Amino acid sequence: xxxxxxxxxxxxxxxxxxxxxxxxxxxxxxxxxxxxxxxxxxxxxxxxxxxxxxxxxxxxxxxxxxxxxxxxxxxxxxxxxxxxxxxxxxxxxxxxxxxxxxxxxxxxxxxxxxxxxxxxxxxxxxxxxxxxxxxxxxxxxxxxxxxxxxxxxxxxxxxxxxxxxxxxxxxxxxxxxxxxxxxxxxxxxxxxxxxxxxxxxxxxxxxxxxxxxxxxxxxxxxxxxxxxxxxxxxxxxxxxxxxxxxxxxxxxxxxxxxxxxxxxxxxxxxxxxxxxxxxxxxxxxxxxxxxxxxxxxxxxxxxxxxxxxxxxxxxxxxxxxxxxxxxxxxxxxxxxxxxxxxxxxxxxxxxxxxxxxxxxxxxxxxxxxxxxxxxxxxxxxxxxxxxxxxxxxxxxxxxxx
Amino acid sequence: xxxxxxxxxxxxxxxxxxxxxxxxxxxxxxxxxxxxxxxxxxxxxxxxxxxxxxxxxxxxxxxxxxxxxxxxxxxxxxxxxxxxxxxxxxxxxxxxxxxxxxxxxxxxxxxxxxxxxxxxxxxxxxxxxxxx
Ligand code: SF4
Ligand code: SF4
Numbered sequence: 001x002x003x004x005x006x007x008x009x010x011x012x013x014x015x016x017x018x019x020x021x022x023x024x025x026x027x028x029x030x031x032x033x034x035x036x037x038x039x040x041x042x043x044x045x046x047x048x049x050x051x052x053x054x055x056x057x058x059x060x061x062x063x064x065x066x067x068x069x070x071x072x073x074x075x076x077x078x079x080x081x082x083x084x085x086x087x088x089x090x091x092x093x094x095x096x097x098x099x100x101x102x103x104x105x106x107x108x109x110x111x112x113x114x115x116x117x118x119x120x121x122x123x124x125x126x127x128x129x130x131x132x133x134x135x136x137x138x139x140x141x142x143x144x145x146x147x148x149x150x151x152x153x154x155x156x157x158x159x160x161x162x163x164x165x166x167x168x169x170x171x172x173x174x175x176x177x178x179x180x181x182x183x184x185x186x187x188x189x190x191x192x193x194x195x196x197x198x199x200x201x202x203x204x205x206x207x208x209x210x211x212x213x214x215x216x217x218x219x220x221x222x223x224x225x226x227x228x229x230x231x232x233x234x235x236x237x238x239x240x241x242x243x244x245x246x247x248x249x250x251x252x253x254x255x256x257x258x259x260x261x262x263x264x265x266x267x268x269x270x271x272x273x274x275x276x277x278x279x280x281x282x283x284x285x286x287x288x289x290x291x292x293x294x295x296x297x298x299x300x301x302x303x304x305x306x307x308x309x310x311x312x313x314x315x316x317x318x319x320x321x322x323x324x325x326x327x328x329x330x331x332x333x334x335x336x337x338x339x340x341x342x343x344x345x346x347x348x349x350x351x352x353x354x355x356x357x358x359x360x361x362x363x364x365x366x367x368x369x370x371x372x373x374x375x376x377x378x379x380x381x382x383x384x385x386x387x388x389x390x391x392x393x394x395x396x397x398x399x400x401x
Numbered sequence: 402x403x404x405x406x407x408x409x410x411x412x413x414x415x416x417x418x419x420x421x422x423x424x425x426x427x428x429x430x431x432x433x434x435x436x437x438x439x440x441x442x443x444x445x446x447x448x449x450x451x452x453x454x455x456x457x458x459x460x461x462x463x464x465x466x467x468x469x470x471x472x473x474x475x476x477x478x479x480x481x482x483x484x485x486x487x488x489x490x491x492x493x494x495x496x497x498x499x500x501x502x503x504x505x506x507x508x509x510x511x512x513x514x515x516x517x518x519x520x521x522x523x524x525x526x527x528x529x530x531x532x533x
Contacts, residue, residue, distance in 0.1 A: 108432070228425065
């Protein structure tokens, strides 16, 4: 199937994550895509531009000169009423920085696949989550994917979430660089018409192109009203919780694949659990199965939605698990653990029962995460359970000691 | 006047950003969009002023240079003659007084609120500032 379009609903097709996402974009059929290539995202843009050149989509494709321009052009198109998308990775995302906040502040429902990659320096093109974790407070909804199928499904759902009138926020859809973006897997795509029908038409409340109803976008907003507009943004994030669920349920009816804010794997009776984001969940599930076969009550929780952070639901899911290891594929360099660790500990602070918790920074710059690495985490958890003590709170997993 | 449109009617009912204590966060248009075109007149910049232009009709030759140069369209002209200033929008920048031909000096800039007590020119006023 490769770079060509999927024309009919096929049962399963071997696709890389980038191919799956480019095809999701083709099926969504945005009005405008403005993008700049950066490894490992390049293929998404390249494949999508092939779809444009082949006339498979009528999308206005804007090959810009930088990611700052990519996001700026996407913002302009979205404010004009278009359904606009872009895609990026790592330093490209970093270059978009100020415009990320503008997209969210202007309440533009842009959807952007981000292929996670380490930030320089030292320069590195492989996977970790430091790029998007850095953008966690930019006001974008963040959906992370474990595999190509989830990335494909998340892109399609993201359009509906972003454009929901109670949300109107941009959405990033993440997949792990190379591991997912370039790894080939069986993916079950939907038919073109099914996706088109599911995403429908964008119905913006106001647009720059409506000459009968002129508007000003991006005016100066000082002490008087800036705060009120930020409060609105916060409310949209609260509303996203409900909308993400609704969209997931509707998507389940269409695809048979049910999504949630997170996936609880063997968690109900678990005595110890790993909390993880992205492709490592697959590796960790294998170890959970292994441990379960030996009668060890191991479980796993995989975060899909990191922003907004489903704190109350996570509290409920984890309060009865006695020992929890939080895995961060990004170091906040705050000397107090990774970003997921910080948020999760804060979420559990008000729980009646709090698990013993520790943190593993792992996989930075694409460092492999092996079954053995995960096994040692569960061994640490067993020791934590036995002793009732957290020996070391912040751990660096798989680094040369 | 703000042109009334579908969006202004729907959304702007409670939105008066130019007035303190206007709409709360629930009523404001999302993303700080301002609905309705040609609405800069609704933003009254007159309260920025610290110095105020005062027109001296007896000295004015109605050359309209002040009208041409005023960045806020705050010089009021009727039948080709300057009749005064729109103080709701005049920011008090003093460009009009500066551009008024020096032979006539038909615009005084006076401290806001002091125009009745002291009709001194800009230079005289500045002179006084220094000598204080
Ligand atoms: S002081 Fe400035 S704003 Fe006021 S009338 Fe003169 S030129 Fe216009
Ligand atoms: S520039 Fe001076 S003289 Fe000319 S119209 Fe204005 S006030 Fe009168």
